[in-house]
Amino acid sequence: MKELKTPKKVFRKEIEGLRAVAAMLVAIYHIWLGNVSGGVDVFFVVSGFLITTSLLSNYEKYGKVNFFNFIKRLATRLFPVAFFVLFIVTILSIILIPKIQWLQTVKEVFASSLYYQNWQLAFDSVDYLAQNNEASPFQHYWALSIQGQFYLIWPLILFISVLLAKKVFNKSIRFSFFVSLVFVFVLSFTYSIYKTSINQPWAYFDTFTRVWEFSLGGIIAIIIPYIAVRKSLSFILGWVGLTAIILCGIILQVSTVFPGYAALWPTLSALAIIIAGSQGGTFGVHRILASKPFMKMGSISYAFYLWHWPILIFYFILFENNTVPFWSGIVLILLSLILSYLTTTYIEKPLRNMKFINKNWKKTLIPVSLTIPVLMTASIWSITIEKTDVELAFANYNSDYAGAMALLTGDGEINPLNSDQIAPQPIQARQDLPKNYEDNCHQKPGKSDVIECEYGDLDNPKYEIALVGGSHSAHWLPALDSFAESENIKILNFTKSGCRFSAEGNVDKDCKEWNEKLIDKLKSIKPDLVFTHADVAGEDKVPDGFLVQWDNLNDLDIPVFAIRDNPRFGFDVAVCVEENGVDSSNCIVSREKVLPLNSAWSQLKEKPENVHYVDLSDSFCEETECKPVIGNVLVYRDNGHITATYARTLGPILQNELMAILEK
Numbered sequence: 001m002k003e004l005k006t007p008k009k010v011f012r013k014e015i016e017g018l019r020a021v022a023a024m025l026v027a028i029y030h031i032w033l034g035n036v037s038g039g040v041d042v043f044f045v046v047s048g049f050l051i052t053t054s055l056l057s058n059y060e061k062y063g064k065v066n067f068f069n070f071i072k073r074l075a076t077r078l079f080p081v082a083f084f085v086l087f088i089v090t091i092l093s094i095i096l097i098p099k100i101q102w103l104q105t106v107k108e109v110f111a112s113s114l115y116y117q118n119w120q121l122a123f124d125s126v127d128y129l130a131q132n133n134e135a136s137p138f139q140h141y142w143a144l145s146i147q148g149q150f151y152l153i154w155p156l157i158l159f160i161s162v163l164l165a166k167k168v169f170n171k172s173i174r175f176s177f178f179v180s181l182v183f184v185f186v187l188s189f190t191y192s193i194y195k196t197s198i199n200q201p202w203a204y205f206d207t208f209t210r211v212w213e214f215s216l217g218g219i220i221a222i223i224i225p226y227i228a229v230r231k232s233l234s235f236i237l238g239w240v241g242l243t244a245i246i247l248c249g250i251i252l253q254v255s256t257v258f259p260g261y262a263a264l265w266p267t268l269s270a271l272a273i274i275i276a277g278s279q280g281g282t283f284g285v286h287r288i289l290a291s292k293p294f295m296k297m298g299s300i301s302y303a304f305y306l307w308h309w310p311i312l313i314f315y316f317i318l319f320e321n322n323t324v325p326f327w328s329g330i331v332l333i334l335l336s337l338i339l340s341y342l343t344t345t346y347i348e349k350p351l352r353n354m355k356f357i358n359k360n361w362k363k364t365l366i367p368v369s370l371t372i373p374v375l376m377t378a379s380i381w382s383i384t385i386e387k388t389d390v391e392l393a394f395a396n397y398n399s400d401y402a403g404a405m406a407l408l409t410g411d412g413e414i415n416p417l418n419s420d421q422i423a424p425q426p427i428q429a430r431q432d433l434p435k436n437y438e439d440n441c442h443q444k445p446g447k448s449d450v451i452e453c454e455y456g457d458l459d460n461p462k463y464e465i466a467l468v469g470g471s472h473s474a475h476w477l478p479a480l481d482s483f484a485e486s487e488n489i490k491i492l493n494f495t496k497s498g499c500r501f502s503a504e505g506n507v508d509k510d511c512k513e514w515n516e517k518l519i520d521k522l523k524s525i526k527p528d529l530v531f532t533h534a535d536v537a538g539e540d541k542v543p544d545g546f547l548v549q550w551d552n553l554n555d556l557d558i559p560v561f562a563i564r565d566n567p568r569f570g571f572d573v574a575v576c577v578e579e580n581g582v583d584s585s586n587c588i589v590s591r592e593k594v595l596p597l598n599s600a601w602s603q604l605k606e607k608p609e610n611v612h613y614v615d616l617s618d619s620f621c622e623e624t625e626c627k628p629v630i631g632n633v634l635v636y637r638d639n640g641h642i643t644a645t646y647a648r649t650l651g652p653i654l655q656n657e658l659m660a661i662l663e664k
Contacts, residue, residue: 016298017289023301027308029249031329037249038266040143045270048217055158065159080351083370085306089137090377096317098575099427102385105136109378112141115148118205125201137310149207150214178222181215188212196260199446209259213267234276238285241272303340403649404619406631422632424645426578429637432644434477436493443496448513450521455491456484463662466492466527469501473532478644482651501532502545534562535600542600554610564615567594568640573628587628591621614657
C-alpha cells in the first residue's frame with residue numbers, strides 16, 4: 001500500500017478565520033436567539049485537525065511521543081486565560097449571584113477548574129432536582145472540559161498507533177494513526193447516535209459522544225495531502241461550508257438533537273472549509289476568513305468564548321431580564337471583545353513569551369500555579385456555604401414556626417420574624433428535601449425500575465399507604481411521616497422524577513414502563529390506600545391517564561387518596577424572597593391566578609367511586625393571595641415544590657383528612 005504523504009506544516013489563515021466565525025456564532029445565538037449554534041462542534045473539528053497535525057509533526061521530528069512536553073505546551077497556552085476568567089467570574093459570582101444558587105455555582109467552579117464540567121452538567125441533566133437549575137456563569141466550560149479530556153486521549157491514541165505501526169501494520173505512523181482514528185470515529189459516532197436517541201440531555205455533555213468530532217478533524221489532517229481540489233470545487237465547498245455553519249442553529253434545534261448524526265451538519269461544513277483551503281480563487285471564502293479582521297478575531301476567539309457567557313449571565317442577573325434587546329446585545333459583544341483583547345494581550349501572550357519559560361520546571365509551574373487562586377477562592381466559598389447551610393430549623397408548631405397551622409388559626413403572619421430568621425433560609429431551600437431523595441428512593445429519569453422504601457411504623461403497622469407519583473407526590477412524604485408512627489401507618493414510597501402516576505401515552509418510555517410495573521407492584525402488595533395527586537396545577541382538567549390508573553386500582557379494590565396539586569408560582573420563590581424580602585409584593589401571587597375556584601376535579605362529570613378527593617388549598621393560600629412565607633416557614637424550595645419543613649407543618653391537617661378515610 002502506498003505510504004501516506006507527510007504534509008508541510010503551515011499556518012492556515014482560513015482556519016483561524018473559521019474559529020472567529022464559530023466563536024461569534026456561539027455568542028450571537030446565545031445572546032439574541034437563546035439557542036445553540038453548532039459553533040462548538042466546529043471548534044472540536046478544528047481542534048482535532050490542529051492537534052493531530054501537531055502531534056504527528058513532533059513525533060516525526062523527535063521520533064517519540066513526549067506526553068509531558070505536549071501537555072506543558074497546551075497548559076502554557078490555555079491555562080492563563082481560562083483561569084484568569086475563572087477567577088474574575090468567581091469573585092463576581094460571590095457578589096452578584098443569589099445565595100440560593102451558591103451551592104450549584106461553587107460545584108461548577110470546581111468542575112470547570114478540574115476539567116470535568118461536562119460530566120457535572122451530564123449528571124445534572126438526569127437529576128430532576130438540578131434540571132431547573134439556573135444557568136451558571138461557568139456552564140460554557142463544558143466544552144473546554146471535553147477539549148481538555150481530548151488532549152489527554154489523543155497522545156494515548158498516537159502512542160497506540162506507534163505500537164501498531166511497528167508490530168502490526170509495518171507501515172508509517174501516519175497510516176497507523178489514520179486507522180486508529182477511523183476506528184475511534186466509528187465507535188464514538190455509533191455510540192453518539194445510540195445515546196442521543198435514548199438520553200439526549202446526557203449525550204450532549206458526554207465526552208465519548210463527542211470524540212468522533214475530533215476524529216473527523218484528525219482524519220482529514222492525515223489524508224488532506226491526497227485530496228486535490230480544483231479551484232471551482234474549492235470555491236463551492238468553501239461557501240457551502242460557511243453558509244451551512246451559519247444556518248445550522250436556525251434550521252436545527254442543536255440543543256435537543258445533538259450530538260448524534262445531526263452534528264454531521266456543522267462538522268462536515270467545517271471540513272468543507274478546511275478541504276477548500278485557499279484554492280477558491282479571487283472570490284473564494286478564504287479571502288474573507290483570512291482577512292485581517294477575521295484573523296484578529298480568530299486570535300482572541302478563545303478568550304471571547306470564555307468571556308461572552310458570564311457577561312450574558314450577569315446581564316440577566318443585574319437587569320432581571322431573560323431576553324436581550326438588540327443594542328444591549330451589541331454592548332455585550334463589544335464588552336466581550338474588549339475583555340478578550342486585553343486578556344489575550346496582557347495575560348496570555350506575556351506568560352507564553354517569557355524568556356525563562358523554556359526552562360522545563362518553570363514552564364510547568366507557571367500555568368499550574370494559575371489554578372491556585374481559583375481553587376483557594378472556591379474552597380473558601382464552599383466552606384462559607386457549609387457554615388451557612390446549618391441544620392434546618394424544623395417547625396414544632398410553636399409561636400415562631402407555625403407554618404400551615406398559622407393559616408388554620410387565621411393568622412398567617414403569626415409572630416412574624418425577619419427574613420434571616422425564617423425556616424428554612426432561602427439558601428437552605430434547595431436542600432430542604434424529603435427523606436426519599438436522601439435515601440435514593442426517588443427513581444431517576446431514564447430508569448424504569450420501581451424502587452420501594454418504607455417509612456413510618458415498620459414493626460406493627462395497622463395500615464399501609466402507598467405514596468405514588470412524581471415529585472409533587474414525593475414532597476408530601478414529610479407530612480405523612482410526621483404522624484405515621486403515632487397512627488401505626490407504614491408508608492410505602494413509590495415515586496419517580498418527572499413521572500406522574502398516570503397511563504398517559506405521550507410520556508418517555510421509562511415513565512410508561514415504570515407505571516406499568518408499579519401497577520403490578522400495587523397488585524401484589526394491595527395497600528390500604530394509594531396516596532397521589534389529583535390533578536396538575538395550571539391544567540384545567542384531570543389528565544385522562546390519571547383516570548385510567550385510578551380505574552386500574554378500582555379493579556384491584558384499592559382506594560385512592562387524591563390531593564389537589566399545590567399552586568405553582570411561575571418564578572423561583574426562594575430566590576424572590578432572598579432578593580426582595582419576606583413581605584415583598586413581588587413574591588405574592590393572586591390566589592385566583594394559581595388556584596382557580598373551579599378545580600379540575602370539580603369539572604369531572606363522573607367521579608371515580610374509589611377516589612377520595614382532598615383539597616388543602618386553604619393551607620397554601622389566604623382568601624385572595626398566596627404568600628411565599630406562611631407562619632415564618634418558607635413554603636417552596638423553587639417555583640412549586642414544597643419545602644420539607646413546610647410539609648411537616650401540614651401534618652396535623654393532612655392527618656385529619658387521611659384518618660377519616662382509613663378508619664371508615
